[in-house]
Amino acid sequence: MKDIFKNDDTYLARWLNGALSEKELEEFKNSEDYQLFNRIADKSSNLSTEDWQKDQIWTQIKKEGGIAQPSTTSKPKVIRLGWTKYAAAVVIIAVIGYLALFRGDRLQTVQTYAAETKVIDLPDGSKAFLNAESLIQYNPESFLADRNMTMEGEVFFEVEEGSKFTVNTENGDVRVLGTSFNVRSRTKKLDVACYSGRVGVSFDNFENERALSKGDRVVAESGRIIANLSIEGELNRPEWRDGSTKFINASMDEVINELERQFDIQFETDSSIREIKNYNGGFDHNDLNAALEVVFTPIQYNYKVEGKRVILSKKS
Amino acid sequence: MSIKEDTCDPVNFQDFYYRQADALRNYVYYKSGDSGFADDTVQESFVRLWKNCASVPLSKAKSFLFTTATNLFRDMLKHKKVQLKFVERKSTESKVADPEFLLEEKEFKEKLDRVINSLPEPQRVAFLLNRIDKLKYREIAELLGVSQKTIEKRIHSALLVLRKEIGNI
Numbered sequence: 001m002k003d004i005f006k007n008d009d010t011y012l013a014r015w016l017n018g019a020l021s022e023k024e025l026e027e028f029k030n031s032e033d034y035q036l037f038n039r040i041a042d043k044s045s046n047l048s049t050e051d052w053q054k055d056q057i058w059t060q061i062k063k064e065g066g067i068a069q070p071s072t073t074s075k076p077k078v079i080r081l082g083w084t085k086y087a088a089a090v091v092i093i094a095v096i097g098y099l100a101l102f103r104g105d106r107l108q109t110v111q112t113y114a115a116e117t118k119v120i121d122l123p124d125g126s127k128a129f130l131n132a133e134s135l136i137q138y139n140p141e142s143f144l145a146d147r148n149m150t151m152e153g154e155v156f157f158e159v160e161e162g163s164k165f166t167v168n169t170e171n172g173d174v175r176v177l178g179t180s181f182n183v184r185s186r187t188k189k190l191d192v193a194c195y196s197g198r199v200g201v202s203f204d205n206f207e208n209e210r211a212l213s214k215g216d217r218v219v220a221e222s223g224r225i226i227a228n229l230s231i232e233g234e235l236n237r238p239e240w241r242d243g244s245t246k247f248i249n250a251s252m253d254e255v256i257n258e259l260e261r262q263f264d265i266q267f268e269t270d271s272s273i274r275e276i277k278n279y280n281g282g283f284d285h286n287d288l289n290a291a292l293e294v295v296f297t298p299i300q301y302n303y304k305v306e307g308k309r310v311i312l313s314k315k316s
Numbered sequence: 317m318s319i320k321e322d323t324c325d326p327v328n329f330q331d332f333y334y335r336q337a338d339a340l341r342n343y344v345y346y347k348s349g350d351s352g353f354a355d356d357t358v359q360e361s362f363v364r365l366w367k368n369c370a371s372v373p374l375s376k377a378k379s380f381l382f383t384t385a386t387n388l389f390r391d392m393l394k395h396k397k398v399q400l401k402f403v404e405r406k407s408t409e410s411k412v413a414d415p416e417f418l419l420e421e422k423e424f425k426e427k428l429d430r431v432i433n434s435l436p437e438p439q440r441v442a443f444l445l446n447r448i449d450k451l452k453y454r455e456i457a458e459l460l461g462v463s464q465k466t467i468e469k470r471i472h473s474a475l476l477v478l479r480k481e482i483g484n485i
Contacts, residue, residue, distance in 0.1 A: 010468035012475040016446070017453060033479055040478050043428055044447040047402040049342055052351065057359050058333055064359070065366035068326045107334045113450065137334070150331075 004031055016041055018264075019307040055106055111135045112153075114264035117240075122149075126165065129156040131184075131240050132261040154184040156238055159197075172203045172220060181212075182238040186257070193217035195236050239282070246282035255279055255295060263288050265305075269312035273301065323369035323377055333362060336378055339449050343459070344385050346444045347437060349398030361385045382459045398433050398440075402448075424482075431481040439474040442467050 004027055005011030014020050015028060015037070028034055061067070112118050112130045120128040120136065123143045128136055134153025143149070147165040158180045159165045166175040167183055171190035174183055179197025184190070192201050194212040202209045203223040210225065212218060215232040218225050229248070239246050245258050253274035256267050262285045276299060283291035292303045292310065300315045322328055337358055345354040361384040365377055372380050404425065432440060441460075445451045453471070457464040 010465065010472050013453065013468035013471035016471060016475070033483070036479055036483060037475060039424070040428065040475065040482065041447075043424060044432075044443070045450075046405050047428075047444075047448055048405050049345060049448065050351075050401060050403055052341055052355060054334075054337055054341075057337070057355055057362075058330070060359050061333065061362045061366070065363045067329060067366060109334065137331075 003033075004028065012037070014307070017308065019309065021306055025307075106139065106141060107137050108140045109135065109137045114261050124165075125160040127158040129158075129241060131155065151183060152185060154182070154186065154240065156180070156182045156241055172201060172223065173206065175200050175202075175206065180237070186254070188222045189254075190220045191217070193231050193238060195231070195238075240285075243285045244282055245285070247279055249277075250279045252276035252279055252299070255281075259283070259291060259295065259310075263291070265308050265310050267310050267312060273299075273312060273314075321373045321375065323365065323372055323374050328374060329366060329369065332374060332377060336381060337362070339445075339451070340381050340385060342449055343382065343441065343445065344389060346400065346441045347386075347389055348392070349400050349433070353392065357385050357388050360388060379459065379461075383461075386460075398437075400429070400433050402429055402432075427482050428478070431478050434481070435474055435477055439470045439477070442470040443474040446471060 011020075015025070020028065110118060110120050110128075110130065112132055112134050114132055116132055118130045120130065122128060122138070123140055124147060126147075128149075128151075130136065131154035134151065134155055136149055136151045136155060138149035148168070149166070150168045152170065155167075157165075157167065157176075159176055164175050166173060169183065169185035169190060171185045171188060174181070174192055176197060176199040179199055180195040181197075181199050182191075182193045182195070184192075190201070192199065192212065194214055194216050196214050198214075199212045200206070200209040201212065201218060201220070203220065210218065215230055217229040217231050219227040219229065227249070235242070245262065247255055247258075251274070256269075256274060260266060262283075265288070279299075281295065281298070283294050285291070288305065292305070296303050296312065302313050302315055304311045304313075323332070340361065341354050341358045344357045345351055348354060348357075361381050364384050365372060365380055368380070432444070435443065442456055445456045445459075446453065451459075453464050453467045457467045460467070
């Protein structure tokens with residue numbers, strides 16, 4: 001058997017993460033063991049480990065470290081031995097507990113990776129649409145009572161009528177009654193657009209609150225509002241839900257990060273391009289080459305796609 | 317230090333636990349093949365992080381955890397034979413109810429499990445962190461303190477062993 005990658009000791013790893021060039025991939029697909037490799041890759045990515053006692057271990061950590069209770073939860077009765085006992089080769093694990101009594105602390109996390117979006121049905125019937133590389137986290141047991149969640153990245157919400165619905169981000173908090181709105185929280189920026197109803201945005205836990213009505217959009221950086229915009233006359237949902245991204249007065253750094261997110265690629269470039277400011281434009285998420293063309297040609301940059309890498313260079 | 321970076325803040329710490337505990341626990345599990353040891357190591361690593369929270373900001377906490385866990389593993393007196401167990405996530409193709417196909421699939425999964433267990437530890441850990449935990453090569457390299465190239469070599473070798481052993485059975 002003669003492998004085409006005989007002299008290359010990272011070839012299969014680069015195949016596995018999609019970093020081979022099109023020509024290499026074509027050649028590999030025609031090789032004898034391609035089917036078997038492909039099956040191994042598929043099957044292994046579908047494996048997962050068995051559930052473990054994450055909440056019980058957390059309780060034990062709090063106890064051993066003397067960590068103050070951040071929220072009100074009941075204390076489960078679980079006893080675990082420290083790892084040091086293993087060094088003494090003692091393997092006795094005693095779990096005395098009423099797990100059924102255990103409540104709280106159980107956070108539900110939903111996450112998207114690059115080039116992926118997800119729709120989440122929340123326990124109250126509201127919906128959260130996650131753009132690529134985003135995350136929401138909430139406690140399913142208390143959610144109906146407090147409708148409180150944490151998010152990162154970019155999420156569009158359709159909120160059912162009801163009590164206050166609060167979204168916490170690194171860059172500020174948003175709360176609403178029944179409405180639909182988009183929250184984008186990336187690096188230091190918070191960008192909130194209200195598509196129906198009313199929402200409130202705050203940077204100090206709602207001591208001060210900026211109210212947005214239907215059609216309003218604000219962009220804030222490091223806790224200060226830097227732009228008041230209108231989305232009047234636009235669709236009833238953000239562009240990304242229809243597979244495109246639009247930028248107004250953005251830095252090229254943000255544009256490059258969004259391209260990496262939407263296409264699961266990595267740019268290789270000097271840092272000067274990232275400092276270009278005031279970019280206005282956008283791209284569709286369905287065609288990498290078209291997106292690169294529309295973004296980089298106007299600013300006089302060449303691009304070259306090699307698998308998952310894109311190399312940028314200034315036109316001379 | 318801003319509050320967002322403060323590892324000593326109980327809310328941050330709890331949040332950090334719920335984000336990182338799965339990956340850490342899997343890492344120790346892949347290394348040791350011992351789920352009780354993995355649980356205890358997660359517990360001990362986080363307790364040590366808490367005790368050092370004043371000197372470890374959140375941005376450094378992940379690497380602190382993995383280093384601590386690696387040291388605990390090294391200090392463990394006896395290493396048992398690795399017996400990792402995996403479950404399959406819901407598969408989209410399993411709608412096909414052809415019994416022969418299902419049996420074949422089951423056998424393939426058993427072979428795969430067996431060969432993964434027999435992989436040398438560095439290859440096994442790199443391969444599983446990529447396949448199961450979906451970490452990028454760069455992320456695995458950072459956690460283990462080696463170069464990305466090293467991780468790529470380990471994964472390449474793991475695939476070669478898997479092909480050889482699964483092809484042979």
